[in-house]
Amino acid sequence: MSAETISDVIFLREADFVCAIPAMPQKGFDLPTRLVAEISKLTGISDITESFSLSGKEKSLKECTLDEKWDAWSSSNIEYTGPDLKGKKVILIDDKYQSGVTIQYFGMILQTGGCAEIHGLCMVKTLRDTDNFDVTDA
Numbered sequence: 001m002s003a004e005t006i007s008d009v010i011f012l013r014e015a016d017f018v019c020a021i022p023a024m025p026q027k028g029f030d031l032p033t034r035l036v037a038e039i040s041k042l043t044g045i046s047d048i049t050e051s052f053s054l055s056g057k058e059k060s061l062k063e064c065t066l067d068e069k070w071d072a073w074s075s076s077n078i079e080y081t082g083p084d085l086k087g088k089k090v091i092l093i094d095d096k097y098q099s100g101v102t103i104q105y106f107g108m109i110l111q112t113g114g115c116a117e118i119h120g121l122c123m124v125k126t127l128r129d130t131d132n133f134d135v136t137d138a
Contacts, residue, residue: 007043011119016088018045021095021106022052022078031095031123039091048090051082052106061102069101078109086114097122 007013018039020032033049040047055077064072090110094103103120110118 011089011117012091014089015045015091017048017083018091018093019047020049020093021102022049022054032093036093046083048082051080053079053081066099066101069099070105073102073105080109080113084114085110087116089117090115092118092120094120094122
């Protein structure tokens with residue numbers, strides 16, 4: 001990905017901040033964190049990933065049902081301590097979109113902080129019967 005490619009995407013070009021879904025501290029390599037660091041370096045858009053702190057998350061989301069995922073994030077004691085978000089535009093990046101709960105949860109935190117726009121980008125969409133919304137129920 002080049003700086004020219006990034007500047008072709010209007011909502012990325014106009015973003016104030018870029019942020020990866022924060023990885024758990026014990027995780028080694030994290031694709032979203034690495035990608036956001038590169039985007040920040042290429043574009044000069046501030047990376048606010050480190051503005052989140054997570055503690056208290058006991059259960060892996062991989063083990064959770066759809067209904068349990070929101071509660072797992074809610075019990076994680078997530079804090080945002082970064083720059084003022086009021087009226088800002090943020091690109092929120094995750095590696096995969098499975099149920100959508102994770103990116104929605106962090107989007108909610110950014111929105112609560114006053115973001116004017118939040119654009120979520122994911123690298124992969126997965127399908128697992130146990131944690132995806134059933135479109136026939138919608």
